[in-house]
Amino acid sequence: MYSVHPLLITTLSALVRLLDFAFSAKMSAFLLNNTYVKLCHWFFKTFEPRNQTLFHSIVAFIIIPPSLLAFVFRNYYHGHLALALTLSYTLYITALLTSIVLYRLSPFHPLAGIPGPTIGKISRLWSLYIATTGQQHRYAQELHERYGPIVRTGPNHLHIIDASAIPTLLSAKPFEKAERYKVTVPLGGSGALGTLVDIHEHQARRKLWDRAMNSEAMQGYREIFSRRINQFVGLLEKRDGQIIDLSLLFSLLAVSISIRFDVMGDLAFNGRFEMLKSAVDANDYISTTRGSAFFFEWSGKIPWIRPLVPYIMRINAPALAFHRLAVECISKRLSEGSKKKDLFYHLFNEQNNGQAWAFPLAIAESRGTLLAGADTTGTAITSILYYLLTNPSTMNKLRFELDSHYDDIGDMYSSDTLSKLPYLNAVINEGLRLAPALPSGTQRYLPPGKGPVVVSQTLIPEGTTVQMPTFVLHRDPRYFSPQPNSFIPERWLDESIKPDRSAFIPFSVGPTSCVGKNFALTELRLLLCILLHTFDFQLSPSFDSKGWESTFNDNFILTKGALPTRTSKGIVVLVVFIEERNNKTRETL
Incomplete structure (x- = not known):
């Protein structure tokens, strides 16, 4: 008689349990959950819904799917719908956030090759936090000192301090004013000159x-x-x-x-x-x-x-x-x-x-x-x-x-x-250089169909927002040496130390x-x-x-x-x- 090796028995038992799981309600729920997660992530990444469509999109892709899953598989939770909803939403949101974070940090993201803080690559909520401190200008200065003239500060957001990029970024085409300018304009309403995109x-x-x-x-x-x-x-x-x-x-x-x-x-x-x-x-x-x-x-x-x-x-x-x-x-x-x-x-x-x-x-x-x-x-x-x-x-x-x-x-x-x-005028220029009225500068957006565009020897893909922080640019030693952080009106008059006025x-x-x-x-x-x-x-x-x-x-x-x-x-x-x-x-x- 032949004896069966214990390891083989263990392996076969595990395979049987796996097959049983594959055809169980639990596996079906798992697969459906991840399918919905991938679909939701793709939709929001591709279309970035705004305005009235935002609420419809949230309902269609974030609220309904886990609710349906909980209802369909409620029997798995012994009929406890509340428990099913809680677990379903927890798994769905966790999986969705994981998918988003992994993609934004992955080498497959269009801005993957541009350096920047990890937390900024994950979410713009970090920039929102920095804004509450009132020190955006100093934070941007630290980022550029660490990472260079181009920094990824958001999932699809870049900071650039390069005078050669100004004509491309601040002209009418292909970039346009970013969405931040119209965010406080009522939907379908009229905006002031500065809010017009x-x-x-x-x-x-x-x-x-x-x-x-x-x-x-x-x-x-x-x-x-x-x-x-x-x-x-x-x-x-x-x-x-x-x-x-x-x-x-x-x-x-x-x-x-x-x-x-x-x-x-x-x-x-x-x-x-x-x-x-x-x-x-x-x-x-x-x-x-x-x-x-x-x-x-x-x-x-x-x-x-x-x-x-x-x-x-x-x-x-x-x-x-x-x-x-x-x-x-x-x-x-x-x-x-x-x-x-x-x-x-x-x-x-x-x-x-x-x-x-x-x-x-x-x-x-x-x-x-x-x-x-x-x-x-x-x-x-x-x-x-x-x-x-x-x-x-x-x-x-x-x-x-x-x-x-x-x-x-x-x-x-x-x-x-x-x-x-x-x-x-040299004194006024120097004062405006060191203390610009809008220290974080302006934002520009490259809309779909207008890109990609090469800026500062870097390929900028469609859907990217680019910001040029004036406070940092005005203190860049490449353009305002010597002593870029010092008040020296003579720099605007002395031919030997004249600054780069394009910056x-x-x-x-x-x-x-x-x-x-x-x-x-x-x-x-x-x-x-x-x-x-x-x-x-x-x-x-x-x-x-x-x-x-x-x-x-x-x-x-x-x-x-x-x-x-x-x-x-x-x-x-x-x-x-x-x-x-x-x-x-x-x-x-």
Whole structure:
């Protein structure tokens, strides 16, 4: 008789159990579950449903399949449907997430060859978390220092800092504005200029804005500039000799959001904002606008959330308050008509009795106008003053240039030569380089049918979003050496160290660049000149001047910390009288 080896018996028994399992309800459920998982993953990866189709897709591919599985195989769980549903959903979601993670980290993903943090490759939720810290600009800088000029920061998201890529990325074709810009626009509704993704729609609206920002319109705005700046000068005179937080004053009252807000309030809404009279933001306009900007930033990280945005806005206090503010402002402006040639006078073409816009569109541009004025010019002027105060020799050079061209403030208001002063413009450029208004820059998307495209010697597949972080680009030693993190206005004038201007994009470039560039530069030049001509500034002895940049926060727009300064109005004259390398020395009596 022959004996059977125990190992063979064990193997045959295992095979029998496997065959029994293969034809059991358990195996059928397992196979169906994974089939649905693969189908769901393929569908969302291929079509990336948005808008109204998002909810239908979630119901069809995420809710229904595990529910059907639980119902069909409930007898396997002895008729306990609740238990069947719990286990079915747990297995389904776990398998789906596993499939997604493995694919995004696999060599089969189109962006597999581009380096980046593993957690970023898995999900954009990591970027959403970084956004909540306010340190996106520093995080992006660390990533590029570690991984190089091209970094994969999301499943289908890249960061690029390469000046040669700018013409391709920021032109009208083949890339287009990413979905983040329209995420807060109601489905089927109208958006402000900055939210328009379709290039033809953008071009049509841009023509109206160009008319409102041309040289003739700018001349009409000078009266508003002069009145508000004089009002702010009077405010500083009342605080002569006191230690004040210039950053706070600029934000709440004048150059940051108050002057900017009041100027934009005058330009757009016939003086709706009168914060300079009280020096207090009693109605929280500033925090409301900042909160709305932050809401725009984090929701843009996950654009598929767009169908939920109207509901989120109802419970998000800053976003809701900002919307109500925009409605209030534009309603008052429309009811009062054109008392002066403000921004909407030109946008509505009121000089030619143009037809008023539909109310939803007017509200959208009202929101865009208010948001565009939040902490942009204010951050720039505050930053420039900080850099000047921590570089006294630079301050003296600028004051000498101003004093050699102008005898009094009135000449500055009426002069067109401010834009031609070389050192003034070098100082402003350097300030905008180190403290760009939008530190994370712009996003562009390569839609299906338009790719792939080679950018920076890298093949960019369709469906990829590309972002160029301005803060990091502006401090890249390849373009701004020597000392890219230092304030050196001479780099814009000295032929031997001139920077690569193609990498300098504080207002972006291309057909969707900042329409308010000339307005912002005019405001910066005029305000900076008048303040330096009228006042002397000294930083508080207790101020940590070396750590001020660490107070920068990136919440879509750049915000900054306190700048405690003693402001004094002296008799400022040119006294010379010392010749030193053919330069005059300026003194304050």
